[in-house]
Amino acid sequence: MSVLNSKVPKGPIKDKWTTYKDKINLVNPANKRHIDIIVVGTGLAGGSAAATLAELGYNVKAFCYQDSPRRAHSIAAQGGINAAKNYQGDGDSTYRLFYDTVKGGDYRSREANVYRLAEVSTNIIDQCVAQGVPFARDYGGLLDNRSFGGVLVSRTFYAKGQTGQQLLLGAYSAMNRQIARGKIQMYNRHEMLDVVKVDGKARGIIARDLITGKIERHSAHAVVIASGGYGNVYFLSTNAMGSNATAAWKIHKKGAFFANPCYTQIHPTCIPRSGDYQSKLTLMSESLRNDGRIWVPKNMDDVMAIREGRKKPTDLSEDERDYYLERRYPAFGNLVPRDVASRAAKERCDAGYGVNATGEAVYLDFAAAIERYGKEQAKIHHIENPSKAKITELGEAIVEAKYGNLFQMYEKIVDQNPYKTPMMIYPAVHYTMGGVWVDYNLMTTIPGCYCIGEANFSDHGANRLGASALMQGLADGYFVLPYTIGDYLSDDIRTGPIPTDTKEFDDVEKEVNDRINFFMNNKGTKSVDYFHKKLGKIMWDKVGMSRNATGLKEAMVEIKAIREEFWKEVKVPGGANEMNPELEKAGRVADFLELGELFAKDALTREESCGGHFREESAEEDGPQKGEAKRNDKDFAFVSAWEYKGEPADAVLHKEELEFKDIELKQRSYK
């Protein structure tokens, strides 16, 4: 019998959430004033949760490491947010969004959570429009939609290429209203360094003021972790430089199970790495695959000629190009889901067909789209026999209107004009589907400690569809947590304020101070980045886009060795009682060095291929699906939830069996 209880309500899937909401305990408005909630992280999940909980009347303390909640990394999401509005009348529905999300996640997510997500998706769009989020509209004044990978309908709402920014600014504005009312106390430039439990329940945190270095105690009746994903375990990713796993990892070490760490999304369209000095990778929105065609040269001679600068990509004729996604997946073509597109790029590059000096790049070409749009425009404007130059000019104007900011960004970084020559792209770590295990209420295995947004594991299974991260963050924060947390807090109406001058706070504060003092006093010789880069290389080489047992076992040993070296040799300059970015990084990298090993262990245990997790030992051996990922539902249709036991290698596995009552398990075919 598993110790995990997902607490999924009984009854038909489409009624679960409604029935559940009708039956839960509520806290009356007068009592909410006596209840405090801590929210760590102010991205889409944390920001929307903090604002909504404060509107409801709770006293919220919100924390972010940036100088403003508006700068959380949700801000960088480009393409859009999904919702089952069916404004396009193309057959979308709650069920279809649910189905696409479960299928896209390769049948490794919890059905009831995903259905609820699809159900509240429409409320999100209504809420955001009411807040003044300037979504794109068509000429009739109604909301416009675009299409994203892995689905056959247009359900993605967007605000130019800055959808995440606009949604986050919406949540930020809702927060500001509550900060002004005094219902949210905002702690900018603060980092949570540990959680404090009293009688087994989460009752507070220890945080560091990043300006003064002061260690602070904060208490509350519940703690909500909304600190995002752990993609920076790879050192190079599309995450922000400060994105870290510390809050999530600290609650894991205090009793929260960590689920499916090996499910990582490698996004297919990022700007390739250019050198060893590189500090991060930049994503180009998946929406580009609506109009861009992905290819590499068919012949090795052309590959070499391009690498050596003897030929340009535009010199190659159509039949000298291999549009490998269109070739392998005729039904979905360039719009296959992210995991499939990334592996296909790796397959071509591993075979030697990569087109830049590092051999790690493929082309994303807009020439066909420019021509198609140009001809269409010529027709609209009654231009007869337009010249090729005219068609290009008209077509480029349309492409610029759709993707102008992305093209500009590419040109600034790479110094090439993507209107004239194809973009070069390569997959990069982007999002982590795994995270802290939560039940249907979004509560972790620590009572009173919740986890929302990317930081939890719940909705995307083994692979996330494009434009679903924003949807999940806002669903959790606006529409799910505010209900479920009330059910728990209804027991706390007579508890009164939680004191911070107790042994529990003393003990955790001491642990935090000890670690900081260690860093300040260690006489090491190597910088924090030295270790982070070393960890990242192992993760990318052995726990990256494709994995095998030998590599994973090596990775576990090597990561442990780096961790031991880190604790001997790390050097942190400056002082503890001042702004000290190196000290901040040291704490985060120390946690990544543990998480990375658990990640490899999880990948080793999951002897199947599913979604973003591809095990070389588990591929289809023949038939039309030859070489594609082979899932094993008989033995692996479960969530791996890891319990901390000291060393990451000693973590204990708990299984939450996944039941699929409303969807038939099938092989995920995009052919």
Place this chain on the structure above:
Amino acid sequence: MNLTLKIWRQKDSNTKGQMVDYKVTDISEHMSFLEMMDVLNEQLVNSGEEPVAFDHDCREGICGMCSMYINGEAHGPDRGITTCQLHMRMFKDGDTITIEPWRAKAFPVIKDLVVDRTAFERIQQAGGYISVNTSGNTQDANAIPISKHAADEAMDAAACIGCGACVATCKNSSAMLFVGAKVSQYALLPQGQIEAADRVRNMVEQMDAEGFGNCTNTGACEVECPKGISLDTIARMNRELMKANLK
């Protein structure tokens, strides 16, 4: 390439700062400006010195965290970008580069190149929102059609990343482009009309209380804005304020 850097070093807000010279070598033209700063800091850490503190996070031009004043220009010598998007190909071997924090009374220095921009937070808290609770039963998102033109213009104003380049570059340290952008976004949308008068009055009052200067229409803010926010937003804010005061 090899470069000389003149960088503002200041221990904390109470200590006097000064310019300090550093040398960096073998800088690739493909590096971003902040990657060049990483090279310098790695060099400083390895030689036992304290690295230069600077704000940065997303490194893709959208979070608004990075804030350097480079060779006398906010976000350095290129247009339509933040410092993290500035590349070393804009500089030449042997160049001397001067790097300072944002300079404005309302943005005190915290350490080295890091400044305190919480004045922007307080302006937003004074009225940068539409008062609508999260309920799940607001009206349908398509209930009020909004002309594409107005929606696009609202989006252009909403693109502000709150970096503060407009303030840093303005000889009066005015925050009018920042405030104008937020006021404009809501003024252009039907949802923003109900609270329009109070919003503009409260935000402008807070802006003045924070010690930002006035606008004298030199337009430097528009030139340096990484997101191309237009001076029109300032005109619209003034119009909104006048409308509000005539009520």
